[in-house]
Amino acid sequence: MHIAITGNIGAGKTTLAEMLAARYGWEVLYEAVEGNPYLADFYADMPRWAFNLQIYFLNSRFAQVKTIMAIREANRDNPRQVHTVVQDRTIYEDAAIFARNLYQSDQMAERDYQTYLNLFDNMMSLVQPPDLMIYLRADLPKLREQIQKRGRSFEQRISDEYLLSLNQLYDQFVDTYEQGDLLILDVNTLDYAEHPADFAEITRQIDQRLASRSLSSR
């Protein structure tokens, strides 16, 4: 089974993915940050590094797509031992949020964006939506607080404008996402890392979604 967590920079996806993995015995598929050869340069000069970084992320996300396909196949062959992965950010977000934002803000050239989209569309023919997508909705102050707390030096130069445009695109993406089941969590008010009751409320909602999924597939 494939659970995906989606949300802006600093929304808390990695923390939630790890907590869910510990609670349910799921495996986390992380986003490539350590060892990413472009990320720090990109935050220093977006127009120069936009295309390079997008290709890097798209490729690493496609590698995850292949891993997830293999897991689905193994689960079909062995339905008594279902292996579940929780993915920290999806391939959908790379194109619909990050690449689109760079293009719309004139930081990615038209021909680079079209090349990117052609590659993305080719890859999408093999992508299946997650069984459950969890969107962490966070407003600017919450994102800022968490980016600061995490303290990655290259992320400290991220502008409010960048985060706000990403948030707008996230809202549009979620409003039009119809490929599969979607759970929206408002993390401005839910502090699952600090408050066990908030985490319990989240797992209650996830249990409910997964139970209705297994009922409908019977």
Ligand SMILES: Nc1ncnc2c1ncn2[C@@H]1O[C@H](COP(=O)(O)OP(=O)(O)OP(=O)(O)O)[C@@H](O)[C@H]1O
């Ligand atoms: N397609 C992309 N284009 C540009 N930047 C990206 C893209 N995908 C990821 N990133 C950046 O890579 C880094 C990923 O960091 P990380 O995995 O810690 O996630 P995060 O988005 O900060 O999430 P969270 O705090 O919710 O775990 C962030 O700076 C993020 O914006």
